[in-house]
Amino acid sequence: MSYDLSIIGLGRVGLPLALCFADRGLRVLGVDSDPDVLEAIRAQRMPFSEAGTQALLERVAASGRLELAARAADAARAANIVITLGTPSFSHIETDLRQVRAAVDDLLPLLRPGHSLILRSTIAPGTTEFVAGYLAKQRGFRVGEDVFVAHAPERIAAGRFLEEISTLPCIVGGVGDASTERAADLFAELGAPIVRTSAVQAELAKIWTNILRYATFALPNLLMMDCERYGANVFEVIDLINRDYPRGGMAKPGMTAGSCLRKDFAFSEERSNAPGMLLAVSRVNEAVPLFLVEGVKRRIGELSSRKVAVLGLTFKRDTDDERDSLSPKLIRMLERELADVAVCDPHAATPTQPLDEAVRDADVVIVATNHSEFERPDALREIIARASSDCLLVDPWNAFGTAQVFLYASEAAALLGTGAPADQARGVARG
Template identity: 30%
Template sequence: MLYQKLKEKIEAHQSIIGIMGLGYVGLPLGLSFCEEKYHVVGFDIDAEKVQKLMAKQSYIAHIPSKWIGDMVQSGYFKATTDFAQLANVDIIIICVPTPLGFHHEPDMSYIESASHKIRPYLKKGQLVILESTSYPGTTDEVTKPILEQSGLKTPQDFFLAFSPEREDPGNKEFTTRKIPKVVGANDPESRDLAVSIFSKILKAIPVSNSKTAEAVKITENIFRCINIALVNELKMIYQKMGIDVWEVIEAAKTKPFGFMPFYPGPGLGGHCIPIDPFYLTWKAKEFGYPTRFIELAGEINTDMPRYVLHRLMEEFNLRKQSLNGSKVLMIGVAYKRDVDDFRESPAFPLYELLIGAKAQVDYYDPFVLEVPQAHETGSMIGKKSIAWDLKKFAEYDVIVIVTDHTKLDYQGLVQSAKLVLDTRNGTRNVVGDCRKKITFA
């Protein structure tokens, strides 16, 4: 009966969707439902974000204000900090952060707090979907018990599912709606309802239960983390052997099967790949299993900024220069190209290492004009991007490419630089004699 009612509402586009957390994941997801003429209420604890969204302004570089403006204007999207409005929605999708705690343990406080905020307004027939990345067992062991403190039980009274997010911010080829979405629930009705709603905006892939869906997401990110570590290790070896790792990857990926390209860099960044694998490491301890691959990959990836520093010292040594007192310009603070997301960016540990070696460091990043206060930003807090000025760039002893934003004039940059240390192969299209100034890390 409850199932049938919600199913009919979904099919008639009359179910109201609540999104908890209007960040990189929740915002585009909510707007995608609005495009299909579902009314969406976005909930966030950050009043400033809510205010901006209601003023039709984006606060995320790759999400256009026009998209938000159109959806607010059409009446399909609204954002609020008033959680009492949860009582008016039919479906609640939780998209809150899942960071790591101080000792690399999962920080479940956001999921717990979101679940506690839902509990007083939970009503019969609602569907709650957890979307935040977490270890297998989270939906059953964290979300469900908190929601059931309401006195309602799943699946008799309310429906519960887990559907991981695969968003790749800034990826123009695979936007929210082009990425298939895995959906797991412990009972067929919850699963079918979650599949039904997601099917309205993308291809939904059902799996047998919540913990399988949770494991799918963690597996995908572990796969990425380990392969990036592998290619980072190969980069260091090939560098010594005088082999260009990027040329190797380009050629290797012509193999039509059995090889998938991953690219080296100055270290891992972003809200997912450096963090999520350690959610499994933590959970695996409960079962007495070590996660050696994950730990090793973490070790290699975390050490990459130190490798970049080491390569810089090697190059300076060849030139009878010292880092002490030298002027260093870092290109890029964002964790990957063309986004303004700097969470866990390797630019921050690299900056600390350079400062520790007594270098004077500036940065240029058109997406991160100023480094705000955040746990990872350390002594870079408050530092501002310098302007793009090739004449000024010529004054630096070295320019280190940390993020290969696409629209930069790399040809001009290399021409005016004294020395370029490229960690991303951002200079791949630079031609002419000035290429001699480029070295890699």
């Protein structure tokens, strides 16, 4: 076979991975059914932003070690086939395996002894065994002897791919030891420590990595809502919890979402031993936009025809990834209150306004995403200067360093004069 590996799905996981393998000298066939994705890569233009990958794409293109194809079936031209397709969840809490099944069905007639199928996508427990069983049932393969199936989950955070691909322990769990070894040999090329386990343990480890984060951020969000009820300051309470306390710590509140956290919990919840528990975690995080809108209305009354500036459209800080962000939900809720919404996001591909325009004469300014641009002291100064004189600032992230979720711009201006109480905002940082 002319390629060392193929990768099906050149999205935010698959494309950086393909580039890294090619950069380490392997011959890679990248497969994606979206012509726009293939066109961008051929033009040596990253379809999304991920630190350091534009230069890497140009280097790899010059090496000629990454070729492209449009059909999943083409991936059978390599012995190692890595699947990095999307694995969403149906809205009624069930894993949606349609992309993976379609690719496996396309590959089915072309698989031969020696092929190794490695699922890099996030999958519900039991999915690797299901794929192995499907190959055995449809083609009569003995998985682990003549073809190999393994799970090697992706756990890298957006924006940190090139930093973590060679350092973050790479979990590999195969159907049979030989499947594990084939996948481990391939991923060892990237230089990170390989941790061998069973397929189902690899699946559980990945989804519970994300469930832990999702729940970790739901707690300060619920605390923020409790504090509002009792007239308390969430940042002061978090500081009381964390200050010199040696056993763990409370994270900071914020708009917690994104295409992984918002759906991966469903891969446990669909067969949960405690049905509803993780759904409740999700509901807390999902309730933050409504909490903020209601908090604004409690303070300034009806929002009809009031100007609200929403800062941040992407799902987290300093990324251009807008998928499954809570910001559009916040904007929709504000629009349903008949507010005039202006948006500023210096990272999003969706066109938005510059900061000075978005906040001009605003009655409310909400930090929806804590981009580093909004944390600069001059951003708060600009807002105070341009927004209406009685503007309400809403900052669940404490991006402005004022340690108040709701604060009038005049109060923020007074704090700026005296030095903001930033030490009251200590929380466990989000990666």
